[in-house]
Amino acid sequence: MKRILILESNEAFAGELARYFSTQKDCEVCGVSGDGEEGIKLLEKFSPNVAVISLFLKNMDGFTVLEEAKRSGRKTDFIVLGNFSDDAIINRTIALGARYYFMKPVSAEIVGERAMELTAGPEYAAGREKYERRRPASLDERISNIFISIGIPPHIKGYNYLREGIKMAVNDPHIINNVTKGLYPIIGERFNTSASKVERAIRHAIEVAWNRGRIDAVNAIFGARVYIGTEKPTNSEFIALVADKLILESMV
Numbered sequence: 001m002k003r004i005l006i007l008e009s010n011e012a013f014a015g016e017l018a019r020y021f022s023t024q025k026d027c028e029v030c031g032v033s034g035d036g037e038e039g040i041k042l043l044e045k046f047s048p049n050v051a052v053i054s055l056f057l058k059n060m061d062g063f064t065v066l067e068e069a070k071r072s073g074r075k076t077d078f079i080v081l082g083n084f085s086d087d088a089i090i091n092r093t094i095a096l097g098a099r100y101y102f103m104k105p106v107s108a109e110i111v112g113e114r115a116m117e118l119t120a121g122p123e124y125a126a127g128r129e130k131y132e133r134r135r136p137a138s139l140d141e142r143i144s145n146i147f148i149s150i151g152i153p154p155h156i157k158g159y160n161y162l163r164e165g166i167k168m169a170v171n172d173p174h175i176i177n178n179v180t181k182g183l184y185p186i187i188g189e190r191f192n193t194s195a196s197k198v199e200r201a202i203r204h205a206i207e208v209a210w211n212r213g214r215i216d217a218v219n220a221i222f223g224a225r226v227y228i229g230t231e232k233p234t235n236s237e238f239i240a241l242v243a244d245k246l247i248l249e250s251m252v
Contacts (some may be wrong), residue, residue, distance in 0.1 A: 002027045002119040005048040007065065008081070009034035009057050016108035017052060036060025040068050043217060048190060050115045055082040055089075055173035077118045079111060083138035087151055087212050094149075101149055110141055139246070146242060151212040155157050158205025161187050161198050162239070176240045183239075202235045 004021050006029060008014035028042050036057035043051065043065075051069075055062035066078060081097040082089060093101050100114050143163050143186050144154070144162040152159055164187050177182050184195035191198070210232040233241065 002050070002116075003046055003048040004115060004119075005030055005042055005046060005051040005053075005061040005076070007034070007036070007040070007042075007051060007053040007057060007062070008032075008033045013108065017111060020108045021115070026148050027116070027119070034058055036062065036065050038051075041243040043069060043074060043076060044072075047074070048249045049119045050077045050079065052079045052081065052111055052115060054215055055080065055084075055093075063092065063096070063232065066093065066098070070097050077120075079114055081106065081111070084096075087097050088153075090149060100145070102145060103148055106145075106245070110145075126249075140171065142246060143242065145166070146245075147209075151209045152205050153208065156205055157197075158201035158202070158203070161191065162202045162205050164190065165235075165239045166200065166246070170246050173240075173243065173247070176236055176243070177193040179236045179239070199235065202239075206232060206235065206238050236248070 002024075004027060006014050006017050006021075008017065011034065014032050014034065018086060019030055021027050021029050030046040031039075031049055032055060033039050033042060034054075035039070037052075037059045039053070039057065040060065042048075044247060053062045054063060057065065062080060062082075068082070069076060069078070078096075078098045079100045079102070080093045081102050081104055082093070083104050084090075090101050102111060140163065143166055147154070147159065147163070165179075165183055168186065180195070180199075183200045187194045187198045
């Protein structure tokens with residue numbers, strides 16, 4: 001039985017999360033609280049597999065809860081919810097062990113899906129416990145959450161071009177082998193621009209993320225030490241990396 005702890009000061013949203021988890025097989029909510037001090041006690045008492053934690057809590061904020069959990073060596077996976085897209089705040093949550101950071105508003109279903117992925121064991125791969133395949137409509141949200149975490153801002157042109165390229169690679173992984181004559185021209189046609197402008201805008205989007213120094217966030221998202229220092233991927237490498245992650249997450 002997978003134990004889920006919900007630390008959320010918004011009672012309505014905490015209720016939505018609890019209802020989502022109540023529908024999942026082999027899953028129980030071991031506690032719901034909007035109080036950080038009580039949250040520490042619940043972590044110690046239940047040792048949950050996943051804790052969904054808001055940065056805004058009563059008496060003790062989410063950062064302090066994360067710090068206490070890290071200091072105690074707790075193995076719980078944390079999904080953090082906040083109202084900020086500030087680099088320093090996101091980097092801090094990742095450094096304190098957050099597996100995902102979601103900027104509110106976010107749906108309880110999206111948060112719940114990520115939590116269930118984190119609790120998936122060998123039986124998931126063997127097919128004894130299956131999760132519902134993601135609806136195509138949720139793909140944009142999943143890509144956007146990755147972009148937010150690593151620091152690609154939505155106001156630059158490369159954001160939409162890059163997201164379109166990743167969606168194309170998810171639907172047809174072979175297109176990544178022909179980005180210059182295949183992927184870029186198709187994106188250019190869809191956005192009424194040239195292939196060369198698409199290439200430059202995507203490169204700029206990736207450079208923006210890397211210049212913000214979120215290497216730890218990148219490695220945390222992909223579950224391995226993929227990049228170090230100022231090293232950054234090519235356009236095709238980054239698109240392939242994100243597409244592979246999304247494909248693997250959706251496999252049943």
